[in-house]
Amino acid sequence: MFPSEGDITRAFASQSPLGQRQQSQQPEAAGLKRREPFPAWNVVEDTKKKADAIAKEASREFNVASQKAQAKTGKIEPWTPKYYAACTVGGMLACGLTHTAVTPLDLIKCRRQVDPLLYKSNAEAFRTIRSAEGFRGVFTGWGPTFFGYSAQGAFKYGGYEFFKKFYSDLVGAENAHRWKTSLYLTASASAELIADVALCPFEAVKVRMQTTIPPDIRSTFTGISSVVNKEGVAGLYKGLYPLWGRQIPYTMMKFASFETIVEMIYTSLPGQKSDYNKGAQTAVAFTGGYLAGILCAVVSHPADVMVSKLNANRQAGEAFGAAMSRIYKDIGFGGLWNGLPVRIVMIGTLTGLQWMIYDSFKIFMGLPTTGGGPPAKK
Numbered sequence: 389m390f391p392s393e394g395d396i397t398r399a400f401a402s403q404s405p406l407g408q409r410q411q412s413q414q415p416e417a418a419g420l421k422r423r424e425p426f427p428a429w430n431v432v433e434d435t436k437k438k439a440d441a442i443a444k445e446a447s448r449e450f451n452v453a454s455q456k457a458q459a460k461t462g463k464i465e466p467w468t469p470k471y472y473a474a475c476t477v478g479g480m481l482a483c484g485l486t487h488t489a490v491t492p493l494d495l496i497k498c499r500r501q502v503d504p505l506l507y508k509s510n511a512e513a514f515r516t517i518r519s520a521e522g523f524r525g526v527f528t529g530w531g532p533t534f535f536g537y538s539a540q541g542a543f544k545y546g547g548y549e550f551f552k553k554f555y556s557d558l559v560g561a562e563n564a565h566r567w568k569t570s571l572y573l574t575a576s577a578s579a580e581l582i583a584d585v586a587l588c589p590f591e592a593v594k595v596r597m598q599t600t601i602p603p604d605i606r607s608t609f610t611g612i613s614s615v616v617n618k619e620g621v622a623g624l625y626k627g628l629y630p631l632w633g634r635q636i637p638y639t640m641m642k643f644a645s646f647e648t649i650v651e652m653i654y655t656s657l658p659g660q661k662s663d664y665n666k667g668a669q670t671a672v673a674f675t676g677g678y679l680a681g682i683l684c685a686v687v688s689h690p691a692d693v694m695v696s697k698l699n700a701n702r703q704a705g706e707a708f709g710a711a712m713s714r715i716y717k718d719i720g721f722g723g724l725w726n727g728l729p730v731r732i733v734m735i736g737t738l739t740g741l742q743w744m745i746y747d748s749f750k751i752f753m754g755l756p757t758t759g760g761g762p763p764a765k766k
Contacts, residue, residue: 447667454751454752457752458754461474463754467553471549472546474749474750475545475548475549475755476546477542478746478749478750478753479541479542479543479746480542481538481746482541482742482743482745482746483537483538483540483541483545483742484534484537484541486537486738486741486742487533487534487738488530488533490734491526491527491528491529493510493733493734494533494598494734495526495528495598496510496513496727496730497727497730497731497734498529498595498598499513499598499599500727500730501693501696501697501726502696502697502701504723510730514526528598528603529597529598533594535590535608536587536590536591537587537590539590540584541583542583542586543579543582543583543586544579544580544639545579545746546579547579547580547583548576550579551574551575552575554575555574555575556571559571569644569648572643572647573644575643576639576642576643576644577636579639580635580636580638581632583639584631584636587631588624588625588631589624591627591695592615592624592626592627592699593608593624595627595695595699596611596615597611599696612624626698626708627695627698627699630691630694630712631691631695634688634694635688637687638687641683641684641687642680642681642684642739645679645680646677646680646739646758646759647758647759649676649679650758651759653672653675653676654759654760661757669747669751670744670747670748670751673743673744673746673759674743676743676759677741677742677743678737678739678740679736680739681735681737682732682736684739685728685731685735689724689725689727689728692731693719693723693725694724697715697719698712701715
């Protein structure tokens with residue numbers, strides 16, 4: 389019923405008027421290269437093979453580098469100073485790199501929060517900034533973003549691991565498991581309280597750099613010096629309260645919902661967390677982080693708008709409460725939600741990538757990934 393492979397090859401092979409029969413019967417004997425009937429399939433298959441080979445090589449290199457790092461640092465026991473140091477470095481990489489990568493989105497968000505009429509859409513904002521300020525202008529504020537969020541990530545992730553253990557020991561193992569969500573919330577809030585003190589000066593410089601057109605601050609540390617000269621050290625911390633108002637609920641949602649979502653994922657999958665390889669566990673971390681990030685963006689957005697407004701528009705000597713009241717009177721309740729769609733995309737992607745990088749670094753150092761299924765029943 390169906391033609392044979394030889395019939396298909398002869399039908400689609402290049403034709404020659406001389407010796408056609410002999411060539412079709414013995415193409416390789418005649419010095420002709422055999423032609424595959426469906427070359428597109430072969431291209432796809434070759435691409436898959438090359439991609440698999442690259443992935444295997446990358447995995448091998450990762451394992452080699454991981455073994456060297458672990459040999460140099462030695463075995464890291466959980467809940468030791470060496471463990472907290474590794475988590476601190478992982479948090480620094482996770483937050484510093486990801487926030488810097490999405491600086492263009494953050495730039496557009498901040499400018500639209502301060503002046504909703506400045507751009508009609510995010511696409512128009514990107515085109516306008518690119519046209520007026522060049523490619524460098526699109527990354528305005530990357531310096532304070534990198535330094536600030538690297539410091540914040542170090543204290544946030546390292547502090548979370550520390551406070552999670554500290555509060556667990558305080559209430560006992562049985563109560564810690566029973567009240568695990570409350571434990572996640574308390575540990576993350578404690579860590580973020582400290583992390584924001586490190587972030588705030590850089591956040592103040594970043595917002596001023598991004599919301600002034602053209603920027604009157606050109607670099608991170610000259611910006612810090614400029615603010616201190618004009619307003620004193622207090623000028624760097626005038627956005628601390630709204631920053632706490634934004635970041636503490638955000639981080640509580642980020643860690644507690646991530647732990648819960650990851651546990652739900654592993655519970656719904658066959659087997660246990662330990663049955664899955666490193667790649668699968670980091671994929672779960674990204675998925676859980678992205679979903680948690682959407683919740684984070686919604687919870688913390690009004691405070692995020694207020695941080696941008698206060699850093700850009702708070703008058704010298706104006707009391708915090710008076711500035712909040714004045715800004716809210718100007719923008720109203722609806723104004724607190726300016727820029728939410730772009731922030732959902734930004735924070736969802738950020739949070740997913742942060743958890744993936746953080747857990748990848750923990751794997752690199754020979755540590756277990758964060759979160760997982762409930763403990764096995766005895």
